[in-house]
Amino acid sequence: MDTWLIAFLFVGSQFSYSFGYDGSGYSAYGDDEDSYSHRYRGVPWCAPIKVKHGQVSCRTPRGEYYKNVMGTRCKIHCKKGYEMQGSPEVVCMATKQWSGNYACREIRCTKLTMPANGGYKCSDGSYYNSRCEYFCSPGYTLKGERTVTCMSNKAWTTGQTACVDVQPPVIKCPSVKEKTAEPGKLTVRVTWDTPEGKDTADGILTDVILKGKPPGTHFPGGDHKISYTVYDRAGNKASCRFSVRVRVRRCNPLSPPDNGYMKCDSDGDNYGATCEFTCTGGYELQGSAARVCQYGMSWSGTETSCSPMNINVGVRSAAALLDQFYEKRRLLIISAPTAANHYYRFQMTNLQHAQCGLDLRHVTVVELVGIYPAQIGRIRHRLIPPGLALQIRLLLQISNNNYNMVLIDKQGVDKMRYTFPITSAELFTTIDTFPMRKEEMVLQEQAGHTCQP
CATH class of the missing domain: 2.10.70 (Complement Module; domain 1)
Known part of the structure; x- marks a missing residue:
């Protein structure tokens, strides 16, 4: 082994230090930085790196044990949930300062947008x-x-x-209404408060739609369905429904009497309606001339009928006899000196085939045949005494010696005189021009009274 290596190991064993790493940088334990500088003068030394919420990994130029000597390069790693602010890598410079600033800041998302409503x-x-x-x-x-x-x-x-907004609005309709028509009325004016809808969200309604008649209008009899529909701004809708019931009290319908007419006001059989009755010419009214439908749905008065006229030929004067026909029948008085008179026979034959037309026009034929005291008077099958027949001729100024025919209206007015026979068609054309006859024709048409050919 080389001599210089042995010397280094010896020196190292004499000057051993203990250091620790805590995740925020390196720091010395045992001696402070001044002690180290005293022993290793001239060696640049940066402050230990401390990173809150992060970790540091450093690499020295020559593999020194101390990680903050000059030239040390450190990488900074932030913990999860934190991000780097500054330089992620710094170098210890000769100025004993790190080359950049660094910090681990908590990650922050953009502020959430507040949802509407x-x-x-x-x-x-x-x-x-x-x-x-x-x-x-x-x-x-x-x-x-x-x-x-x-x-x-x-x-x-x-x-x-x-x-x-997915919730529908709230609306409540009024309860069922029941009304009864007043006398003579077929409708009832019905009112109610328009229901107010309420929106559960912003309280704003855009549309209110009514289906049916609006309040304050007249409703006929029967059940009437009414509905209201409301919409909010989101398009949600709600509906409510109720009924208006109108009752028209009615009596059992009446029918016109045989040989008579019936005319009713209002609807003919409703509460308060009045029906009036008239009889055709030659018939007299029996019972009530007018009947009213009452609240209890029954008719006032008694049943109405039309009975044939009971002509009294036993009166003392011609005026009394004719008064029995006033406003009821028209009179066609035919006078001839004898029953063999050619005009008389032609006229009676023609009228026999037109009996329906005569009845339709309320015409009663009075025959005066012969010369007093042998003269004969007749109203259909009733004989007129000779004296009364004479009075009729005298009252109407009819000659005994010649053929004559006199048409008298219902008011007793002498309308037409003929000295020769005429056809039934000519007679009917004349009668149909009378004012009262025109009113009769309307009633007869309504009642369906006609003569079949």
Whole structure:
């Protein structure tokens, strides 16, 4: 072995020191730096490296035991969750200073964006490994990741989070309404308070849609469905429904009497409706001329019927006989000196085939045939006494010696006189021009009264 090597080992054994490494740099134990400088004057010596939250690995130029002599190169490594601030590698220079600054700073992620209509709470702010939990305002639902964590790459764990409005609004409709129509009415005005919807999130509604009649309008009888639908700003909707029930009280429908007419107001059989009855010419009204549908859904008065006129030929004067037809029947008085009169026979034959048309026009035929005291009067099958027949001729100024025909209206007005026979068609055309007859024609058309050919 060489002599210089033996001497070095000897010296080293005489000046042995103990050093330790703690992860924050090297530090001497036993002697301080001044003692070392005293013994090794002229050897540059940097302050020991101390790195909080990091580790240091150093390499000396000649493999010296001491890791902070001049020329020592040290690499700094930060613990997990920390990052290097400054130089990751430094060199001990002749100035006894390290070549750069260094530090391990805790990793920090970018600040999270506050979700609209919500927020978040974190265990350690935005620092590494901090766990943040999102929450939403009342009425909103969390969509996406509920929690995120700050990772070592300064990014939060992936995932998008938002607070969305998925809950429908709340709306409550009024209860079922039932109304009864007033007398003579077929509809009822129904009102209610428009229901107010409420949004569970931001309280804002965009649309309110009504399906059905609006409040304050008139509803006919029956059940009517009403619905309201509300929408919030997120497009969620809610609906409510209710019914409006309108009752129209009704009596059993009435029918017109045989040989008569019925005219009703309102709807004909509803509460308050009035029905009036009239009979055709030659018939007299029996029972109530008018009946009213009452609240209890029964008709007032008694049943109505039309009975044939009971013509009294035993009266003392022609005026009394004619008054029985006033406003009921028209009179067609046919006078001839004898039953063999050609005009008379032609006229009666023609009228026999037109009996339906006569009845439809409320015409009663009165025959006066012969010369007093042998004259005969007849109203259909009822005979008129000779004296009364004479009075009729005298009252109407009808000649005994010639053929005559007189048409008298329902008001007792002498409308037409003929000295020769006419056809039933000509007679009916004349009668149909009378004002009262026009009203009758409307009623007969409504009732379906016609003569079949």
